[in-house]
Amino acid sequence: MKRFAPRFMLVVALLIAASLVLSPAAAAPARAELTELVLPLIGFATELPGWQAAVAEANKLLEPKNIHIKTQTVTATTWDEYYQKVSAQLAAGQPLDIGRIAESQMPTVIKKGQAVDLTDYIKDFTDDQVYLSTFKNAAYQNSHYYGIPSGVYNMLLYYNKDMFDKAGIAYPSADWNNGITMDQAREYAKKLTKGEGATKTFGFAAGPYMAFIGQYAVSAGGANVFNKDGQCALTEPESVAAYKWFDSMLRDDKSQPRPTDTKVVSAWDMFKSGRLAMTVDGTWFFSSAKNDIKGFKVGIAAVPSAKGKAYSSQFVDSWLVWKGTKHEKEAWEALKAIYSVDATKALAKKGVGGIPVVKAVLEDKELDIIGSQFSADDKKAFLESLNHTLAVPYNEFYAEADTKVNQVMDNWLLGTVTPEDFAKQACDIIAKVKGAQK
């Protein structure tokens, strides 16, 4: 029986050895001669390969400079979660050097002093190389740049051409100076709504969120969430008219799906499955419109507007250098490498990152970012949208206010409160959050 003790010790030793040897820490190679920069990337599976391809190209350029970008994948389903996790890592003293974050988070990042001021470095870029105008977004504050765009996302009207053909309705206009009006869109939506229950097809869907409502209010001559005095403009007539427009489609025409309809099946999933004729959504779905939809032809048009001149809400995610990095200059070199034509092309080929801000890539005819399946009008609508973008007025209290406004939005969408009351509630929330942050 004595032979059991050694056998037991052997089992314990094997278990401990296996856990240590099989652990990646044990196998991590030491690369002391390199300056390794850590880049935490948000872990959206459909986007990661694109960003990783861009980083791989950037690393090729950085090799002679002895700089290497190491990506970390931050598992998060929203940018809020990503920012929380990265903030926790920074607070815990984890070495993060560069990053990429949504525009909505930038004011908070800047306010908390988490981003390096890149103003002096940005002189390395010229207007011939990049669209410098896109640099002035939420990452640009008090004449200082704290981030550089990783790409531009904006809103488009996607529509199902087959449904329009079947209903004998002319396609919505691709001309952003003379687009379909909100009244026309409502009429089209009514005509395109068919059936009842689970098989119902809806005419129109769009989110009446704070980031999107401005594109309708501004087209009517109103303000984009905040007026000139910085006060909430959601109760002003142009914004209320936009809310009423949504309300009429939800309640009177029933041509727009309600939150109960989109709780599980999102508006975009409805559109993809041919159950929605028109949807106003971002260019983040462009790759899906280009590659996933085979059952019908997708058209692109100007976002509906009050008087014909259309606006498109714009979202510019940023590359940044995290404050506290020990390698600020190398981090800038890394961002320049990510901005190279090769790296940006690698990203664009995967259909990720929105519209590139590197001119040579967007203008590359061989690359054909838009895709051959779209008509000349669709391409025109896509490219012209960039001349009609409207920056979302992000500030340090916007993200928190937005979350809280969204929490009460369902009360209106489900018919418990009127559009006017909802607008008032939203302004009260904004005032409260703004007051609390002061």
Added chain:
Amino acid sequence: MTSNSLSPGVFQNRSLVRWPAFNLEMVLIYIVLLLVLITTIVPFYWMVTTSLKMDEAIFRMPPDLLPSPATINNYQQVFDLMPMGAALVNSIKIAVIATFGTLLSSSMAAYAFAKIKFRFRNVLFFGFLATMMIPGQVTLIPLYILFSRLGWIDTHLPLMVPFMLINAYGVFLLRQFMMGIPDAYIEAARLDGASHLQIYFRIMMPLCKPALVTLGLFSFLGNWNNFLGPLIFLNTDSNFTVPLIINSFRTAYGTNWGLLMAAACVAIIPPLLLYLLAQRFFVQGVALSGLRG
């Protein structure tokens, strides 16, 4: 009359054909069981069929009962977009090592609590059980700081070592089982000159096989499905486990249902195989250790 036909007398003889007596209670039980079966099977069916559908067909109304056309594109994409293969290996490695560690440490502690008499045994045992009442989330930050100082962040060690060292639930389950084993076995072995370690390995372990299999299965599934630990401790996607990969198909812009369901189908294969292999012991273990509800 054909060769297949039977003479009328066969059916007239009631003793040859036994029709079950109509029993309302049984009918109701079968209806309830059928409803439970449907609620269990339908999500599983939806998961499998969705994983085989084209993206645009997933939410088509009326829904296609069978994917038409069926495609394995979602499965290919799951492996192309994310390191699913590496995640499977990582998850299996973590679950297997942590499970064997749990079985070893829990069974030794359970043996001590069940069969060795020492002072404050019960107080210690109840103190041990009290640790089950502390939610894992409460200890997450201190653990993160500890593992960070040990240099274990972005390694699999925080996901294996704690489970290998202590598992109050496992100790409780095995102690309950061991309490049911007569002390006469141990006394006889002691008379033969066996030490506690020898009794533990030679007598208790073979007798505890059903309970060990049950605990092993619970432990494997717990580690296999662990989401919070990997989420906090892992940063590099080549170190990721299966639940993190599955979660990556949900994004700020929506959920990619086809990919999510394909990943979920892949993820259930190892636990399903394990359950099928250990089913006999599992039922026995649950019944004998008093876990049955």
